[in-house]
Amino acid sequence: MIKNAVLVINCGSSSLKFSLIEPTSGNILAAGVAERLLSKHGFIKINYQGNKESTPLAVPFDHQVAVNFIVEFLRQHDLVDCLSAVGHRLVHGGEEYSTPTLIDDVVKYSIKKLSKLAPLHNPVNLIGVNAAQQAFPHLPQVAVFDTAFHQSMPTKAYIYGLPYNLYKDHGIRRYGFHGTSHYYVGKQAAKLLGKPFAQTSVITAHLGNGCSITAIDNGKSVDTSMGLTPLEGVVMGTRSGDLDPGIIFHLIEQLNYTPEQVSNLLNKDSGLLGISEMSNDCRTIEEAIINEQDQRANLTMDIFCYRIAKTIASYMASLSHFDGLVFTGGIGENSDLVRTRIVNSLHLLNIQLDETQNIEVRFGKSGLISTATSQNCWVIPTNEEQVIAEQTYQLIAGGK
Structure with a gap:
């Protein structure tokens, strides 16, 4: 037993x-x-x-x-x-x-x-x-x-352009989230490459209702898109992601929003839901694009994918070398449309998708979806529970 x-x-x-x-x-x-x-x-x-x-x-x-x-x-x-x-x-x-x-x-x-x-x-x-x-x-x-994997980020990646005492006295800095997911799929990518994780440099895109992008250089997180809270970064299901902070003051001072209303707006009523005015579910938006040729749904998807592609491209500044791109999370694992639109903006990184593989690798499947002449691009289903189980057992076994 x-x-x-x-x-x-x-x-x-x-x-x-x-x-x-x-x-x-x-x-x-x-x-x-x-x-x-x-x-x-x-x-x-x-x-x-x-x-x-x-x-x-x-x-x-x-x-x-x-x-x-x-x-x-x-x-x-x-x-x-x-x-x-x-x-x-x-x-x-x-x-x-x-x-x-x-x-x-x-x-x-x-x-x-x-x-x-x-x-x-x-x-x-x-x-x-x-x-x-x-x-x-x-x-x-x-x-x-969730934040642990990102503790390897260099100081230049996590300090905000704010008075330094806010970090020193109150801990206001970028922390990042989805750490167990990024760690897991990064390690799986290393296995697919046949390399030690400590020599593997990839960008991992965890795309679900919450989304975050992470640059992993030689097995360590060196930058990530979420910040002090999970609100920062790319457009998500109901979260706005990055925006001009002046918008918050405009909402409060000119439009009479309360701080609570601003928080609800940015965390619960924005993102895919706010732009489309339809749904925070990517599947619903995709169906509206394919079946109804809905222009707002199409715009929503363009914004979502562009912000992700822009973040991926920016992380080239964080890596010593580039072994490939990983898609994971509910959207990343299952939406060939999202993957196509993101990669179409990444030609300068020499990433091209194999159309057949991109369509077929979904619903829990793992695999390479890039062409033979392209930089590597994989779909790797995440397994945060496995990471938690392994790390928990390693800790208690090491203490015996």
């Missing part, structure tokens, strides 16, 4: 994803997601041994109830005894955490303090930690931080 499985928990404001993973083989023993937490219509979906079940719960369904349901499921299927640890996705680790970390009261206090840098994420991540500690008091709990 497996004895070293890791329960990976990714806790959001109204959802909780989990995976039970055997870290050395990568086998997923069970996985699921609890959705609509804190409502009267919460439910949990679990995939186990090829069977998918969805269970509605009629009571207000919080994170502790979700963890308790998962614990009971594991007990019913004799899976509790195979657990060696619980690994948690934590969004913001600031400058304090650049490696996976055993969670104790000191670490929890630090995560709570860092909530000022990630008020939408760290507090609910802590809810998941507390719920898991209550459910599994005998197991080590490990934090794996």
